[in-house]
Amino acid sequence: MSDTEESQSAGRIYRPGEPHAFPDDRLNDVLDFVENDPEITTYLEAQNVNAVDRKGYNDHGSKHISIVRHRALCLYDLLKQAGIEFNGASQQGLDEADEPVIIALAATLHDIGHVVHRDSHTYYSIPLAADELDRILPEFYKKPDAVRIKGEVLHAILCHHTEEQPLTREAGVVRIADALDMERGRSRIPYKKGGRGIDTLSSQAIRNVSLQTGDDYPVLVEIEMTSAAGVYQVDNLLKAKLQGSTLEEFVRIVAVQADETDELVERIEL
DSSP states (O other): OOHHHHHHTTTTOOOTTSOOSSOOHHHHHHHHHHTTOHHHHHHHHHHHIIIIIITOOOOOSHHHHHHHHHHHHHHHHHHHHTTOOOOHHHHTTOOGGGHHHHHHHHHHHTTGGGGTOSTTHHHHHHHHHHHHHHHHGGGTOOTTHHHHHHHHHHHHHHTTSTTSOOOSHHHHHHHHHHHHOOSGGGGHHHHHTTOOSHHHHHHHTEEEEEEEOOSSSSEEEEEEESSGGGHIIIIIIIHHHHTTSSOGGGEEEEEEEOSOOSOSOSEEEO
């Protein structure tokens, strides 16, 4: 991979075959299962109908889920590199290897409630995800561990919604990662259909989002904007997700206007 490609993919792709700052064998087995499971694949396609076709909202289908899951695992990896301890799995008496499993499953199933309705979808996601977890987890866990994993995944799903308070750092990772899908591609479907809402226009202004180790913080989220419209994504969406995530002290957000223009906003640091 060239230096340019490496820079563009920073904090974007979780690669199972590469070294990580956490035990990844269990995670990689679970990922292989969920990424190839026809029932989950169908849910990810079906959940976009209400969000996009009927409500004209941004993509909440398989592409969004893939991006959130990759970003969540990259964010988790950077935090682990910095020695940040997680509490979800450990307080349940589970292993460190279960932390990324919780994160990956929650990222995969967090928007499944869209098959019922876009409105209040977080709360519809809980029973639907619970059914899926009852089917998935016995492939990898025996009771009572499966029950404990299930509870932690459902907690993380619930708390991706800003109205609910994460009580674990695993949940905080999923919450933040959901907002990190903010680039031009985030508006890919409604924009092509002529959508011009603030979500669509602001995401059109985000060129690139990268996650990397910061100088003074474990994680630096660097956002390149092409216009000041991108501030909405940064301030109203990402900042709102970061607040109350239990990870605020470890993550720094810097948004930079990539093009030289006469606009007022050139750099924002949160």
